[in-house]
Amino acid sequence: MRREEKEFGGTPGAIGLIIFSHFVPFYLALSLQYSSGGLYFPSSFDTLIQNFKETCLPTWSAFFLYTGFCLLQLIFAAILPGPEVKGLPVPTENNRQYTYKCNALASWYATLLLVAILHLTGIIRLTILADQFGSVLCVAVICSDIISVIIHFYAIQTKQTCRMTHSPIYDFFMGVWLNPRIKILGQDVDLKMLAEVRLSWLLLFLLIIPAALKQYEAFHTISWPMIFILTAQLLYINACMKGDECIPTTWDIFYEKWGWMLIYWNLAGVPFVYAFHAYYILVNSLRTHKPVEDTSTIFIIILFIVLFLAYYIWDSSLSQKIRFRMQEQGTYISRNAFPQVPWNVIKxxxxxxxxxxxxLLVDGYFKYCRKPQYTADICMAMCWALSCYQWAGILPYFYPSFFIGMIVHRYTRDMARCAAKYGEDWKIYCTKVPYAFFPGLI
Structure with a gap:
């Protein structure tokens, strides 16, 4: 069997990314607390430690909030209704096709209903997530690291490994287990799919709602930048939930192993880093005592137009590609989850x-460029950052900068894998579709 080739710079790159990934969310949390989302420069190491203790030290309430949310999603994944679809054949397991229960949409609605009841009755006010943002973040980081270690050694102990390099740190970073599953209430739950769709994006939405609530409590209104962020995140997260039957055929599920990289970023990185814009808007509106300071109506309207256009291209192009693949495999099912955008299936x-x-699909958006969904995703990321335009900070632009680097690297990985898989056919495909992200340009 061909040995797995190392990516991300091998072991040194893996170590660097693990350190950097731990640094980023805590730095952003401290910048929100002590610099209103601006660059954070503690006056001394002792000050840094004191600030960390005040803001990010884990608490029992943070522990129960985070673990309770994760356990609730595990139970929902096991018991709620949803269609079952087969994933792609797994070459390392004799082309076995795993079955996935796609009930993320039911979990999404059930979670929203439950947290609304808890908040409105005062049993658990959602604003506690804003008040303990740093503490919940710390719990999430600790839990993701512990789970990464458990999953790694359990896979090795039970001989459920694949494509290992036998470089311990690198294998821990990339993962060794392709299809991690556990039984909950007698039902198989795919942990990788659960983490990617629900534990990451659903938690993100539960983190940004409190930011809007805190702004409303302070000013009895919600600013247009905050409304924009809520709209953008709602569209994105709802799309992930309503189309979860498409996810089993994606690269993350089919190819990527469930190691520290995916575990950490799904359980801690994505929800807490991506929530930065909502909290940046919140803390600066509180600092200036004006939630709508210098808001340009024209600029906000332009942002909404760009957002809706980018979202439409992103949603419909992903749907075209994945549903084409599902039709080819004979696993396609039709769903009417809201909203089903036009031109999401090519006849x-x-x-x-x-x-x-x-x-290889050469129709729809994909006759113009190979990754139209990446271009749309980048546009949405820039819109998130630009919603913070009222305050001249640079940290809101960390996410789109990070995302562009990540998506370009992902593209190069995908191109290398496809070139190895398709050989001469890939050269023909690249001749037919010469552009990567934008027709006529690049």
Whole structure:
């Protein structure tokens, strides 16, 4: 069997990314607390430690909030209704096709209903997540690290490993277990799919709602930048939930192993880093005592137009590609979850047959460029940052900068993998579709 090639710079790169990934969310949390989301420069190491203790030290309430949320999603994944779809054949497991219960939409609605009841009755006010943002973050980081260690050694002990390099730190970073599953109430729950769709994006939404609530409590109104962030995140998260039957055929599920990289960023990195914009708007509106200071109506309208256009291209292009793949595999199902955007399925699509058996789509958006969904995703990321335009800070632009670097690296990884898989057919495909992100430019 061909040895797994190392990515991200091998072991040194893995170590660097683990350190950097731990640094980023805590730095952002401290910047919100002590610099109103601006660059944070503690006067001394002792000050840094004191600030960390005041803001990010874990508490029992933070522990129960975070672990309770995760356990609730595990139970929902096991018991709530949803269609079952088969994933792609797994070459390392004799082309076995795993079955995935796609009930993220039911979990999404059930969670929103439950947290609304808890908040309105005063049993658990959602604003506690804003008040203990740093503490919940610390609990999430600790839990993600512990789970990464458990998953790694359990997979090795039970011989459920694949594509290992036998470089311990690198294998821990990338993962060794492709399809981690546990039984909950007698039902198989896929941990990787659960973490990617629900523990990351659903928690993100539960973190940004409190920011809006805190702003409303302070001013009895919600600013347009905050409304924009809520709208943008709601569209994105709802799309992940309503189309979860498409996720089993994606690269993260089919190819990526469930190691520290995916575990950490799904359980801690994504929800707490991506929530920064909402809290940046909150703390600066509180600092200036004006939630709508210098808000340009024209600029906000332009942002909404760009957001809706980018969202439409992102949603429909992803749907075209994944549902084409599902039709090819015979696993396609039709769903009516809201909203189903137009042109999300191509009738009689044109495609390039390859010698390895699978086909390459050259129709719809994909006759113009190879990754239209990446371009739309980058546009949405920039919109999130630009919603913070009222205050001249640079940290809101960390996310789009980080995202662009990540998505370009992901693209190069995907291109290398496809070139190895398709051979000469890939060269033909690249001739037919020469542009990567934007037709006529790049």
């Amino acid at each position: 009689n699509p044109k495609y390039l047959k390859t010698e390895c058996g699978s086909s």
